[in-house]
Amino acid sequence: MYRYFLDGMVHPERAQVPDRRISAKFRHVASGVDAKADVRILLNQVAVWVETEVEWNPLDLRNVVKNLVQLEMDMVGYVLGLTYDVEIRRAICSEVGLDIVFGINVPCISELHREVDLDARIAAMRPKLIGESGVFLHRCLRDLITAMKEPDDVAFHCYRAIESLRQHCIVTRSLDPKDKATQWKTLREIAGCDESATRLLEKAAQAPRHGEPEVVPEADAVKVLTTAWTIADGYILNC
Structure with missing residues (x-):
C-alpha cells in the first residue's frame, strides 16, 4: 500500500x-x-x-x-x-x-520556447493584441493557457484557440465568413503549417467539443499542445 x-x-x-x-x-x-x-x-x-x-x-x-x-x-x-x-x-x-x-511550467512548452527572448517576443506581440482584431488573439492565448491548466480538456481548448485565429483571419483579411476552406487555408499560410497540423487538433477535439468524455494519453496531450503552440507562434508572429 x-x-x-x-x-x-x-x-x-x-x-x-x-x-x-x-x-x-x-x-x-x-x-x-x-x-x-x-x-x-x-x-x-x-x-x-x-x-x-x-x-x-x-x-x-x-x-x-x-x-x-x-x-x-x-x-x-x-x-x-x-x-x-x-x-x-x-x-x-x-x-x-x-x-x-510542483512548478507551474508545462515542460513540453517550456522546452519549445527555451531560446525565446521574452521581452522581444512580447514587444512583437503587444501591438497585435490591441484593438478590435486583437480580441481574437487574446482569446487564443487565454485558451492555450487554460489548456495547460486543464489536462482533461487540453484538446478542446487548443482547437478553440486555433479557431480564434481563423476568426482573426476573417476580420483582418476581409474573408467570406461562410468560406471556411479559404479561412483555414489563409490561417495555414500565415502560420507556415500544413493541413495535417490543424486536422490533428480538429480530430483530437471532436469528442470533447460535443460533450463526450475522452481521456487524452500524456503522449497525445504533448503532441496536441506542441502542435497548437507551433501554429499560434507562426500565426501571431506573421499576421
Missing part, C-alpha cells in the same frame, strides 16, 4: 471556503489506477491523503487530486455563485521517498 499526502490551496484565499471533508474511491481512467482519497479543506488550505496499491506518477496524481478538489469547489461555486480555483503544491510519499514541490 502506498500512501501519498498532497498539500494545496483554494484561491482566492481572501474568500473563505466553507470547511469540507470528502472521502472518495475512484479509478484513474488513463492509468487504470484504483485509489481512495480523503480530502480536508480548512480555511482554504487543502490536505489530501491518497492510498493506492501501486506507485503513481506524481504529475498524474497531482492532476487527479486537483480535479477531485476542483469538482467539490465547482459544486460549491455553482450553488453559492462563487468562483474558486484549486492549486496542488506538494506531494509526499515516504514509501517511495517522494517529496516534490
